[in-house]
Amino acid sequence: MSWAAGEVVLGRYEVLGEPRAGGMGVVQRVRHLGWEVDLAVKTPLGTASYARLEAEAGTWVGLGLHPHTVNCVYVRTIDGVPRVFAEWVDGGSLAEAIRGNRLGLAGKLDVAVQTAWGAGHAHANGLVHQDLKPANVMLEPDGTAKVTDFGLAVAAGEGTFGGGTTAYFSPEQAAAAAGDRGVRLTPATDVWAWAVTVAELFAGRRITRFGQAAAEAFDGVRGDLPPPVADLVAGCFAERPASFDGVVERLIGLYAELTGEPYPRPAPRPAQLRSDGLSNQALSLLDLGRAGEAEQLWREAIVADPHHLPSVYNFGLHRWRAGQVTGEEVVSALEAARAAGGDPEPGRAALLLGSVELERHEDDRAGELLREAAAADPSSADAVDALRERTRRAPRISAGTPAGEVRKLVVGAAGEHVLYAVRQGGLYVWTPGGGEPRELAQGVKVTAIALGGAGRLAAVLRENGAITLWDLPGGAARGWTVEAPDAMSVAVSDDGRFVAAGHRDGHIRIWEPGAARGPVVLTGHTAQVTTLALSRTGRRVLSGSFDEFEGDGTVRHWRVSTGECVAVWAGPSRGILVSGEPWVHFPGDRVALSADARYAVAAWQEGPLSLWDARRARVVAEGSHRLLYQSVMELGPGARGLLVAGYGRSAQILDPRDGRSLRTLDDDLPEPLFGVDAGGISPDGRVLALGGPDHVVLRAVPGSDYQAPWCYARPRPAPELHRAQESFDALLHQARARFEDGQFAAAATLLRSARDVPGHSRHPELLRGWRSLLPHGRRAGLIAAWELYHLEGRGLFTQPPAVALHPHGRILATGRWSGEVDLWNFPEGQVTHTRERGPGGTLRELCWARGGNLLVAHTWGGVLQLFDVRDGRAEIIAGESGKITAFGLDPSGEHLLYGDESGTMRLRGLAGGVRPVTVRAGDSPITAVALSPDSSRMVCLDRAGEVRMWRPDARRPDWTMAPRFPGGARLHSAPDGQVVLVDELAGLTGLDAARGRKRFEFPSRRGSISGRTNVAFTAGRRLAATPDASSLTVWETGTGKVHRRLALPEAPVEFALGPDGTFAVVAGESDTAGIWDVATGRCLRTMEGHRHSMHRIGLSDDGTMMVTVDIWGGLRAWELAWEADVG
Missing domain, CATH: 3.30.200.20 (Phosphorylase Kinase; domain 1)
Structure with missing residues (x-):
């Protein structure tokens, strides 16, 4: 070994x-x-x-x-x-130094002190070494002593005897070795062994064969020790001190007394591990099977430095392979860490990113990065290995053809042929190398297609129960047809001899085409058979019954010759039914079978992803998953890959053994293929086919076992870490002092110096320092942007989600579909309070008022709920003359304006002491309102399509106007009160508040849907942003003057403008969000993670906390760190 x-x-x-x-x-x-x-x-x-x-x-x-x-x-x-x-400690062991008589008096005393310090560090961590002896003390050439070999270390007071060296045994160790099971080892054991070691150090020889007799044996060597040292050692034997504290102090005093010089070494302190050390420690624990502890260490490493490259890489790989995140998220985080810079090792960022891309089978991108890494560091063995793997891979398969609305398909060996059926019932064969698809037949709807005969024979099942066989390469019917009424699934054996169908009544029928005898019938399922597979020779059948509430929720393995069901697999228990039976079948359970009837994989709703071996009749692997309602789920041969796809232009290949995403196809798919309705994997497992609206495409299946290697960071010695920490602490202390004195520019200079201390460029204290300087300067570069956590709110949040981030970024409010409101500690992701369901039904909108002290909730039932987060007091506002249909706040958040279904507006102060105002604005329900900063003007839009400007004491409006597209429009007031903004389908119009005349207009590419608007504002509403097809325009709200225009790579779907207008966060159709510098037009960071179209982006008033929520309730919390230009 x-x-x-x-x-x-x-x-x-x-x-x-x-x-x-x-x-x-x-x-x-x-x-x-x-x-x-x-x-x-x-x-x-x-x-x-x-x-x-x-x-x-x-x-x-x-x-x-x-x-x-x-x-x-x-x-x-x-x-x-x-x-x-x-x-590696280069000076050998203390035992060798004793044998060679290499140490003088000062050296012996020095080693004794250092050894006590090292053992004391173990005690401070709750451990007893159990084998402290000269051979386990290593010496550096400069005299530094280090305790090693912690193989027997146990928890102090709890550990039992684990071994040791008899010549250094303490009495309790000897008792334990003799069989006394009641002995518990304490630090006193190590103090005894240390005393034996010190005696040997001065005597130059081992003092006894049995350490428990050291007190008596010491008398024979006492004369070899200086008398004060001898007294100290004898005291350790007689008094049995429980720690080294007093011992070390006395020994340091003796050093000065005996040598005439003060002891030269300061008392050490443990070095605080920075991200490098924490990541290495995490990898070690992961290797030891302690994944939970490893994950916690990686989280600590990323808190210490959000863009620490090895930690981001290692933690990302681990979570990806555990099915917790996608490969795209890992790549996005690595790209952000690479862009943040500061990595001392040349080419490492390119190597790590390239390795992940290679594991994801993004081969072209991987090759570019790996060549860059090899050029930067030609000695990198990992880069050489990865490039070698890249060159071994076959050319990437990528083909496609226009088609109808594809509903079912199969793909032949190596992707040579694809047989597919469209919604109208047409059956087609496509040979990628042979031109356009060829129509084979028309008929009623095709409900299933199965492939057999070594990938050359296909069985086609239609809605009327007719099953026909087709030769796939030739595209010709085989001449065998059978009627199978109520059949729902079909299968063909790999040798082509047998055809099977699963029926609505739970029966399975198996035919041998050309044989005179009738079908074999298998019974056992209690509901419809929705999926079916035959073994290579047709002697075994694997079947599944899963169709929301209609299936029986089991997979069954059959022996055809006897008709016997030899194994049944049901899902894990997820509750108890009224009958007392375990609840094992949920409507969201999904199952796929391998074509050879060997394996089944199940994505259990609210359960794991499980792989079942039918021959062994047991689950052989489990992992986590996020699959729900995917319309396509196909298991490859040998269970080497699981194809999943559904709504959206995306498909994934997962490892069915652990849920890890092996490859995601999204940008690689044609734009018109919005939604995948059919999919298949070729019999050789090399090619996948996807079908959807108007397209069939072929892509390669990942076929390599390559795994990106772990990244171990170069260790830094404790003295170096101490020096760096002391330097950083001193600079930070000076920066705080300058800040408190109001010398903000000087504080910024000191923070930049602290940033340059190795390992501290993104230290949490440094980032807090920059955050405190933001109000005193101009927002400059983005230091870091990282995800704090994410959660899936589908089934919990309202639909669409109602969320509101507190102006200070410390609290997040979310609405549940059941009517409750949750208040979260936003940075920690913990619910701190739940407001019970109030009147008015489900929540429609949430917002903060009165500086974040008051939460305003508008329900679909037309009620406003006010909730004071300081003392929990609540108030309900119901429309006096009908349901409240719209509301708005003035910029200060102190005044509330709302309109109801009768056409009445009401203005009230939220702090009290303000006379309420009621205005009968019209006869139609009010759909939008806005209030000027001084509350002197109230503007409303009603369902009849008219905008009206009112003063609180007026009997008629100052003016009216008719928007072109009033449906879904919203109203806003500029901060000076002189402009009213009408946000409607066609874009945004600025009106003169006094006269209602148009002052400016910004066209838009989309209208307001699902609560979205065409405009985003800075914190003070001085600047606003509006979108069009490929850009975001930032403009002044008072004048309409264009401030900046951001060119974007795709049409914006949701966006937010930074509080000071220096940056914008924009999400497009690709489900990513980018942070853009408004001044330069540069994308500072792209953030991955959402699976669906973005619905909300919320920023705190200082631009350091951010929440993103997609339309299905996926929520992600982010923190942004900015540098400030001061002075």
Whole structure:
């Protein structure tokens, strides 16, 4: 299991020496060729030692970094063997120094102090070393001592005897070794072993064979120690101190007394791991099977630096492979980290991004990035391996053809032929290399197509129950037809001898075309058979019954020769029915069968993604999934890939064993293919076909086992980390002092210096410092933008979602479909209060008033609910003359204007003390209102299509006007009160508030739907933005003067304008959101993650917190960090 000297392992580790025995394994010195750093690698002696080594590694990793313990850099499994990689200490062990008599008095005292400090660090972390001895103390050439070998370490006070070296046993260790099970080891055990070690250090030889007898044996060597040191050691044996605290203090005093010099070393402190160390620690825990702890460490690493490249990469890979995020999200986060810069290793960003793209089978992009990485670092073994994999891959398959509304299809071997049926009943064959699709037959609707005969024979089932066989390459009917009334599914054996159909009554019939005998009938399903597969020879059948509430929710495995159902698979229990039976079938359960009847995969609603082996009759793998209502779910041969697709121009290949996305097809698909209604995987598993409105396309299926390698960060020694932390702390302290003195420019200069401290460029305290400077300067560059968390609100939120982010960004309000309002601690993603359902039904709109102290909720039942978040007081406003149909606030949020279905408007102050005003504005229901900043003008739009401007004490409107498209229009007031903005289908019009005359106009590409508007404002409404087909125009609300025009890569769907107008957040049809610099027109960051069209983008008033919500309730919380230009 050890390596030969001179060997280069994985192109990364050069073995520098022969293995040496140590503890439970062997230790070898290797050089990390990428880092040019020597490491010690500990390898177990055999499989029996694996568990012990893994336990040691887990303990060692958890210790963190200390100047006087050997640092465990990481744990990594290589060739199936767990190996511990630790720092190499070049001066040998203390045992060797004792044998060579290399230490003088000062050196001995120094090593004794340092060893106590190292063991004390373990105690501070709740551990007892259990094997402290000279051989487990390593020495640097400069005299630094480091405790190593934590293989026996156990929790203090809880750990039982785990072994050790008898010559250094404490009395309790000896008792435990003799069989006393009541013994619990404490730090006193290590203090005893340390005293034995110190005695040996001064005596120059081992003082006893049995450590528990050290107190008596010490008398024989006491004369070899300076008397004060001898008294100290004897006291450790006699008094049994529980810690090193007093011992070290006395020893430091003795150093000065005996050498005449003060002790030269300051008391150490554990180094706070930065993102590099935390990521390595997380990888080690992941390798040890402790995924939850690893995830927490990665979260800490990303909090410490949101764009730390190794952490973003490793955590992204882990979550992607666990099915928690998509490959696109991993790529997006890596691109953002790469753009943020600051990575010290040349080419690493390109390598990591290229490796992910290669695993995603985005081969062209991967090749570009990997070549860039290899050019930047020619010695990179990972880049060489990845490029070698890239060159081995077959050319990418990409073909398509116009078609009708495709409903069913199958694809032959290697994608040579596609047989498909369209909605009207036409059957077509398409040979990609042979031109246009060819019509084979017309008839009633085709309900199923199955492929067999080694990919050359297809069975077509129509709605009337007719089953026909077709030769796929030739496109000719085989001449065999059978009537199977109420058949719903069909299958063909791979040898082409048998055809099967599943029926509505739960029966399965199997024919042998050309044989005289009738079909074999299998019974057992209690509901319709919706999916079916035959084994290669037709001797086995796999069937499923899943159709919302109509299926019986089981997969069944049959032996045809006996008609016996040999295995049944049902879903996990997700509750108890009234009958007392477990609830195992939900309407959202989806199942797909492999064509050879070997495997079934189920995406259980509110459950896992499970892979079932029919022959073994058990679940062989499980993972998480986010599948719901996908219309296409096809399992490839050998269960090597799962095709899922549905609404939207997107399809995915998942690994059915863990839910990981192997490849996503979206931008790769033609624009007209909006929605996938049919799909299939070729019998050889190499090609997939997708069909939808007017198109059939072929694409390659990922067929490689390549996995992007983990990224281990170069370790930094504890002294270096200490120096960096001290420098950063000092600069930050000075910056705070300057800020408190009002010297904001000086504070900004100090923050830039702190940013340059290695490992601290995006430290949370630094980002908080920049945030505090934003009100005192101009928003400059985007430092970082990262996702805090995401959640799926489908089935919880209103539809469309009603959400409102608090102006300060600390609270988020969301409405439930059942009428409640949840208040969230927005940065933490935790619900802190739920407001019970009030009158008026489901929530329609939420907004904040009175500086964020009051939440206003408008219901579909025409009621306003006011909720004070400070004291929980609530008020209900119901329309006095009908349901409230529209409401608005003045810019200060102190006055509320609302209109009702009778055509009446009412103005009231939210703080009290303001005389209410009632205006009969017309006879039609009011659909929109707006209030000027001084509340002197009220404007409304009614269902009759008229905009009217009213003064509170007037009997008639100042003016009226008729919008071109009043349906769904909204009204706004400019901050100076001189302009009224009419936001309607055709665009936005600015009207003179006094006369109603048009002052300016901005056309728009879309109207207001699902609560969206054509305009977004800055915090003070001085600037606004409106969209058109390919741009976003930023303009001054008082004059209509264009401020900037942003050219966009796609039409904007939803957008928000930064509070000061320096940036905009824009989402297009591709379900991504971009942060755009308004001044330069540059996209600063693209954010992935949403699965559906964006519905809301909300920003805090300082532009540092953001929420994005898609139309189906997918919610993501983001934090943005900005630098400020001050002075």
